[in-house]
Amino acid sequence: MRARVAVVGAGIAGLACAHHLARAGAHVTLIESSDQLGGLGTFFDYRGAALERFYHCMLPSDRHLLALLGDVGLEDQAYWKETSFGFMHAGRLYPLNTALDLLRFGPLSVTDRLRVGATGLWGSLRSSRGLDDVTCEAWLTALSGRHAFETFWKPMLQAKFGDRYRQVPALWFWTRFNREKGGRKETKGYLHGGYRRIAQALADGVAARGGQVRMRTRVARIDLAADGRPTVQAGDAAPEAFDQLVFTGPITALEPLTAGSRLAQAGRLPDAQIDMQGVVNAVVMLRRGLTPHYWVASIDPEVPFQGIVESTTLIDRAETGGVHLVYLMNYLHRTDPRFARPDDDTLDAYLAGLRRMFPSLGQDDILDARVFRSPFVEPLYSVGYQRRTPPIALVPGRVYLATTAQVYPEVTSWNGSAGLARRVVDQMLAER
Ligand SMILES: Cc1cc2nc3c(=O)[nH]c(=O)nc-3n(C[C@H](O)[C@H](O)[C@H](O)COP(=O)(O)OP(=O)(O)OC[C@H]3O[C@@H](n4cnc5c(N)ncnc54)[C@H](O)[C@@H]3O)c2cc1C
Structure with missing residues (x-):
């Protein structure tokens, strides 16, 4: 049977x-x-x-x-399409996809740029052994230095875990880094x-x-x-x-x-006792695109989200009714008061943040927007x-x-x- x-x-x-x-x-x-x-x-x-x-x-x-x-x-x-990554720092957008981009990355000193580059190279060469027992923060700070960690790596961790990034093991970062970059050209795919x-x-x-x-x-x-x-x-x-x-x-x-x-x-x-991180995410339908990048990381205390995914840099706009699609995400725990904030308030704050990042974005460019949240996205990893x-x-x-x-x-x-x-x-x- x-x-x-x-x-x-x-x-x-x-x-x-x-x-x-x-x-x-x-x-x-x-x-x-x-x-x-x-x-x-x-x-x-x-x-x-x-x-x-x-x-x-x-x-x-x-x-x-x-x-x-x-x-x-x-x-x-x-x-499939070649996609790219950008980093917004103090109102300026830096592409960060090649060794040359890193060498031109003004927010870091030349020494820090070289250390960040060496960290990436070492990360792609070394095995993952032992990395579950050390935090990303400790590992990346030891390799890149405190200033480079604060300016460069921390925003990327915050873009994924919000304020809960501190406990995340280096193994998480290593796997993600080698999956997405690993020294190769970034290519992403979608389905018709x-x-x-x-x-x-x-x-x-x-x-x-x-x-x-x-x-x-x-x-x-x-x-x-x-x-x-x-x-x-x-x-x-x-x-x-x-x-x-x-x-x-x-x-x-x-x-x-x-x-x-x-x-x-x-x-x-x-x-x-495994707890999970949630997300409050806004989808904004735009008349025009914002950047050439699929993902832009940005940490600005005045902006209530930590990253932007402009999915129409990948997705055919025939699939989206012709609009440009931008996702603004803030990874938050479900007990955070911002998680339960009414959609309209969240949208007002997110759209104000988006205009702060892109001052040329006019009211007419924004066709519509929606908020979606999920309380359970990803475990809050900690060492071990x-x-x-x-x-x-x-x-x-x-x-x-x-x-x-x-x-x-x-x-x-x-x-x-x-x-x-x-x-x-x-x-x-x-x-x-
Ligand atoms: C903002 C964001 C961006 C992401 N980007 C990507 C990306 O680019 N690429 C990628 O591959 N992944 C991405 N992910 C991750 C991906 O969405 C998840 O890893 C994946 O969807 C998890 O699938 P799952 O089936 O394990 O869990 P879920 O998708 O959470 O599915 C669980 C299902 O169980 C149902 N369920 C729960 N409890 C019950 C119950 N008691 N009775 C009946 N049904 C129940 C729920 O309704 C749900 O349908 C992203 C996630 C988020 C939030």
């Missing part, structure tokens, strides 16, 4: 797990609380165009994601029709293999039945038993879902995180985890989640 498997969450991790399980012959029930597939990769409608709430792109090295695209026949829909096509193709494949996709169904409880099989309860429905279950929502949601359960009593839950990474199997043969918290030291991304999903499903099949 076909194994009945529940997959909780239809972000890319859940979709990829469901895809592999269905292809291996399981009867899959994919359960998603929201009304959209894709988790953080969901979208909103803007004048008939489907725009992403949070920007996404892929890299040529994203082999797990590219393999998934191959599985669902979308590999020829990916397109957007990331929602990937999500839809994966879900369609599951349904075509006899699986079920249940949308708008929030799982309220995960437990074990008396016979050891995992159960899932949603709303007022009775618990439903499966042969296996994989949970793919944020790790912080697991404890409330399982409080007092047999699973928790059996001491099967990961004991690591690799040893505390939650296990794949909570109950071998029965209950599994495929969450963003397990992707480290790979970068949290669709590729990272796709790779994790492959490992999780391989283990589920082996332990069945």
Whole structure:
């Protein structure tokens, strides 16, 4: 008989797990609380165009994601462009893509520029050994010096972790640096029709293999039945038993879902207290582009976001209804008062910040803007995180985890989640 498997969450991790399980012959029930597939990769409608709430792109090295695209026949829909990075300092925009750009980077002294260059080179040559046990701040300061850390590296860490950057291990930085730059020309990719096509193709494949996709169904409880099989309860429905279950929502949601359960009593839950960073992100639709760069890092105490992604430097504007798209992001913890600020106030502050950075930006240039927030984006890593990474199997043969918290030291991304999903499903099949 076909194994009945529940997959909780239809972000890319859940979709990829469901895809592999269905292809291996399981009867899959994919359960998603929201009304959209894709988790953080969901979208909103803007004048008939489907725009992403949070920007996404892929890299040529994203082999797990590219393999998934191959599985669902979308590999020829990916397109690639050379992209670039800029750094805004004291109102001036510096391109930072080549050794020459670094040598011309005025905010640093010549000695600091050389030290930053040597840090990058050393980072691309050395192995990752030991880097999980030292913070980025300590490692980069030792290599580049305090002034270069404060002026150059810190803004980039803040652009990703906000004020929680201090504990982040050097291993996180090393992996990211080598994924994105690693001495090669920066190239990024996108998919005709957007990331929602990937999500839809994966879900369609599951349904075509006899699986079920249940949308708008929030799982309220995960437990074990008396016979050891995992159960899932949603709303007022009775618990439903499966042969296996994989949970793919944020790790912080697991404890409330399982409080007092047999699973928790059996001491099967990961004991690591992992917290997650969130994001408050504005999408601005513009009449004109701002810079030639995909990403511009900027730390200015007067500007309420730490970076700008101008996604239409990559994405074809035929996909965006012709508008230029700029994402302004501020990574914040969900308890920060700015996280709960009303959208209108957030937008006013963000747009004022954008005009401060680009004084020539007129009111007419701004066509529209929206705010999106997510409380759970990425774990707040701290030294030794690799040893505390939650296990794949909570109950071998029965209950599994495929969450963003397990992707480290790979970068949290669709590729990272796709790779994790492959490992999780391989283990589920082996332990069945
Ligand atoms: C601003 C921003 C920019 C990013 N840029 C990129 C990028 O350029 N490239 C890239 O590859 N990645 C990028 N990422 C990261 C990427 O979006 C994530 O790594 C990835 O989407 C995580 O997928 P996931 O399936 O693990 O989790 P999620 O996407 O969070 O999916 C979890 C799903 O589980 C569902 N769920 C949770 N609890 C329950 C429940 N109780 N019952 C039912 N369903 C539940 C949720 O509704 C959600 O759909 C970005 C993220 C952000 C926020």
